[in-house]
Amino acid sequence: RMTVLEKGAPERIERRTVSDLEHAFYPHSFVVPYTDVVHDRAVLELFRGCSQGCRFCQAGYIYRPVRERTVSRLKELARSIIDSTGFEELSLSSLSSSDYTGIVELLNELEQEFGDKYVKMSLPSLRADVSALQLADRVSQSGGVTFAPEAGSQRLRNVINKRITEEEILEAAAQAVASGRRHIKLYFMIGLPTETDQDLEELVFLVQKIVDLRRTAGNRKHAFKVTVSASTFVPKAHTPFQWEPQIALAEIKRRQDFLRQQFRKIKRVDFTWHEAEMSFLEAVFARGDRRLAAVLERAYALGCKLDAWSDSFNFTLWEKAFAAEGIEPEKYAHYRPGLKERLPWEHIDTGLSGEFLRHEYQKALQGEITHDCRERGCVGCGLPDCPIRQVT
Ligand code: SF4
Incomplete structure (x- = not known):
C-alpha cells in the first residue's frame, strides 16, 4: 500500500481529461x-x-x-x-x-x-503503409519518407501489437522508391520483450529488401539511401509492458554491435542507435518510485544538466549520484514485478483497468494481437464514460 507522506495529499490521483x-x-x-x-x-x-x-x-x-x-x-x-x-x-x-x-x-x-x-x-507520425504514404505525397513529394515498423519480424510486431505486415511495409517502401523518394528512414526498437537474435536477423533482411527495391524499381540513377535508427526498448508505467525488464546494458551493446556489423555489409544503409547508458537511465526513471527524487537532486548538484544532448550527458556523474543515495539503478531497470504486485505508480489513476493491462501483457507473450477499438469495437480497456465505446 502506498503511504501518503504529506498531510492532506490524496491517496489516489485521478487523471483529468479534456472531454470537449x-x-x-x-x-x-x-x-x-x-x-x-x-x-x-x-x-x-x-x-x-x-x-x-x-x-x-x-x-x-x-x-x-x-x-x-x-x-x-x-x-x-x-x-x-x-x-x-x-x-x-x-x-x-x-x-x-x-x-x-x-x-x-x-x-x-x-x-x-x-x-x-x-x-x-x-505530417509527422504516419503509419508505415501505402495510404499513409499517399498522404505524405500530398504534402511533399520530394526528399525522404519515414516509416516506423518498430520490429523486424512479424512475430515480434505481433508481440508489440504493431499491426502492420511485411507486405504492407514493402509495398509502401516500393511506392516511395517508384515515386522518386531518395531517402527512406526506418525506426526500429531493440530489446523488445521476447526479442531473439533471429528477430534481429529478420530486421536486417527487411532492410536489405527495402534497399533492393531500388533495383527492382529501375530507379538506379538517383542517389538513394536508407537510414535505420534503432532505439532501445524502455518499459513504461501504465502500459502492458510495465511488467517487463529492460535488457542489461551489456546486452544492449551486443545487439547494437550485431546490427552495426550487419549494416556495414549493406551498401546505402546508414545505421544510427541510441546511447545505451541513456536508454538505461530512461528505464530507471520510467518505472521509478519516490526514492529516485533524491538521485535527481544529487545528479543536478553534481553537474548533470541538458542530458538529452549527448555532448552534455555524463553517465559517470549519474553513477555517482546513485551511489551517493544508496540506490542500485539496475534494480529498477531490470526489475520484473509479479503480476499481482502493487506497483509504485498505481495510485495514479489513468482510468484504464489493471485487468486489461495484465490481459494485454499475457496476449503479448502469446503473440496475439488486439484490434483498434475505433475500427472493430471496444476491447475493454476499462475507461469509464468512454464516448467511443458508446458508438462502436
Ligand atoms: S472504446 Fe473506449 S473503453 Fe473501449 S477500448 Fe477503446 S478507449 Fe477503451
Whole structure:
C-alpha cells in the first residue's frame, strides 16, 4: 500500500481529461522567436489519444480516449495561427495523424486556404503503409519518407501489437522508391520483450529488401539511401509492458554491435542507435518510485544538466549520484514485478483497468494481437464514460 507522506495529499490521483476538445482553448497567437529554433513551425493538434494499442507506447494508453477536432474548427485555428504568427509551415500533429478520420478533407481545405500563400503542411507520425504514404505525397513529394515498423519480424510486431505486415511495409517502401523518394528512414526498437537474435536477423533482411527495391524499381540513377535508427526498448508505467525488464546494458551493446556489423555489409544503409547508458537511465526513471527524487537532486548538484544532448550527458556523474543515495539503478531497470504486485505508480489513476493491462501483457507473450477499438469495437480497456465505446 502506498503511504501518503504529506498531510492532506490524496491517496489516489485521478487523471483529468479534456472531454470537449472542440471547444477547449488552443493557443493560436503567441510570441514567435527571432532566432532559428529546432521546430520552426506552427503546430496544429488534430486530435488527442490513439486507439492503435501499441503495447510499448505510454501515450497510447494514458491519453485515451481518442477525441477529434472537426475539420471546420481545425481550418479556423489554422487560419488564425498563420495570420497571427506568419509561420510558413504548419505541422498537422497527433499521435498518429493518418488515423484522423477527416484527414483527406482537411488536406483539401488547407490546400485551398493556403495553396497560394506559400504555407507548407507537414505530417509527422504516419503509419508505415501505402495510404499513409499517399498522404505524405500530398504534402511533399520530394526528399525522404519515414516509416516506423518498430520490429523486424512479424512475430515480434505481433508481440508489440504493431499491426502492420511485411507486405504492407514493402509495398509502401516500393511506392516511395517508384515515386522518386531518395531517402527512406526506418525506426526500429531493440530489446523488445521476447526479442531473439533471429528477430534481429529478420530486421536486417527487411532492410536489405527495402534497399533492393531500388533495383527492382529501375530507379538506379538517383542517389538513394536508407537510414535505420534503432532505439532501445524502455518499459513504461501504465502500459502492458510495465511488467517487463529492460535488457542489461551489456546486452544492449551486443545487439547494437550485431546490427552495426550487419549494416556495414549493406551498401546505402546508414545505421544510427541510441546511447545505451541513456536508454538505461530512461528505464530507471520510467518505472521509478519516490526514492529516485533524491538521485535527481544529487545528479543536478553534481553537474548533470541538458542530458538529452549527448555532448552534455555524463553517465559517470549519474553513477555517482546513485551511489551517493544508496540506490542500485539496475534494480529498477531490470526489475520484473509479479503480476499481482502493487506497483509504485498505481495510485495514479489513468482510468484504464489493471485487468486489461495484465490481459494485454499475457496476449503479448502469446503473440496475439488486439484490434483498434475505433475500427472493430471496444476491447475493454476499462475507461469509464468512454464516448467511443458508446458508438462502436
Ligand atoms: S473503453 Fe473501449 S472504446 Fe473506449 S478507449 Fe477503451 S477500448 Fe477503446
